[in-house]
Amino acid sequence: MNETLRIQQSHRSIRSYKPDPVSDAILDQIIAAAHRAPTSMNAQEISLIVVRDAEKRARIAELSGGQMRVAQAPVFIVIAIDFHKTDLGVRKAGQTQIIHESMEGFGVAAVDAGIALGTLITAAESLGLGIVPIGSIRRNPQDMIALLGLPPLTFPLVGLCIGHIKDDMPLKPRMDIKTFRHDERYDASGYGTTCCLDFYTTILEWAEWSLVPQFARLPELFKGCLTTSVHQQQIRISVLVWIFDELSPRHFDEAHGE
């Protein structure tokens, strides 16, 4: 196994960081990796906002519902959907941009944001740094937008803490590879019996913020498809409960063995 695969296969999210700064040179390299990552049709509709200012990170931690790792890790990178840049180009060409009104636009940009995030993660981990993705920046999007000075047609989708590892973490369990990888055709025949839906229980709380507030900005961005949904949705708590089967110590040993 090469070093890149070894790094990727030992991924675990880090919740505790040293105060030591990440150097400019290191950060430049990590961001250069994401800058080179592919986007659909090379549209480059992603922007990163790199936050190192301690006060600003503390504010983001607060806006994210008390995610204190954001305040603790020296670097926080916001990955934003950015149809502002594309709109400038489209206007310059005398055309009217419509991609930001469609689900296709949101889906494409969210996938590309994920590719950028996945690239940042592997890049940072290759340098021995710890990371943890933060989705709860969507909890108070209007305040996040104001804090980061984001223009119209952008949306702060997800964030990433980067820093030097203080306390390392064990690898979190994954369901059996059979629930993840399907060959030629989806095969759920083993689910719930030989596979992993009964044994290990994790309760995932999609809290109240998971529906309306963080998408207050989205109608502007994707007005065609979302204005209705925001009105329709009630603030609810959805509890996703995972009951894994046969998640034996073997799984943990294998994971830690990487």
Add this chain to the structure above:
Amino acid sequence: MNETLRIQQSHRSIRSYKPDPVSDAILDQIIAAAHRAPTSMNAQEISLIVVRDAEKRARIAELSGGQMRVAQAPVFIVIAIDFHKTDLGVRKAGQTQIIHESMEGFGVAAVDAGIALGTLITAAESLGLGIVPIGSIRRNPQDMIALLGLPPLTFPLVGLCIGHIKDDMPLKPRMDIKTFRHDERYDASGYGTTCCLDFYTTILEWAEWSLVPQFARLPELFKGCLTTSVHQQQIRISVLVWIFDELSPRHFDEAHGE
């Protein structure tokens, strides 16, 4: 610069593949990397469908509007949103899953699909293989769903060709890093003047299929927010025009220098 960063910073999408197969051992390693990649709250709501059968790849190429690389590359991996797995767990716990009805659910899953995709890309490239992401599997989603035997509450979001490189490709240009990276606060002050919105022109055609057809399945998945949009949207052609400024030969040289 370490080897992982070097690989990531020399990413280019490959359009021409040798017929040589990718071995089981290599494929296992690449997929193990994506299996370990993080998902929001460890929800693991992503599934991969690995297609190596030549006839099936030819059919996917056809369904994707003639993406012949899918037929040519020996491996094609579909990255699917999978709220079927989560639903099984939720039902087992006597709860009712609602995440699949919300924009939050779609956004989270699309980001996690992107993380998995970005991880697969770096993993494959670390082994010297070529890749190209394929978004146009969304062109005929119902046929894709049937072909892959996907159950309800899943959606084939994006695909990836993997194979041995026949003809290498140059690195595609990227807009200036100043349009991608913002420090502390979004800064568009240089756009269109010192930056890169005027020089290089690429016309990105979001063709007719970019709106309605590929989301015919989505209302089922995200009914709360999407049924309306599908009715409202007209099939249109959106042309995104990029006019980059000052994309001098220097940019290409730098890129190729990796």
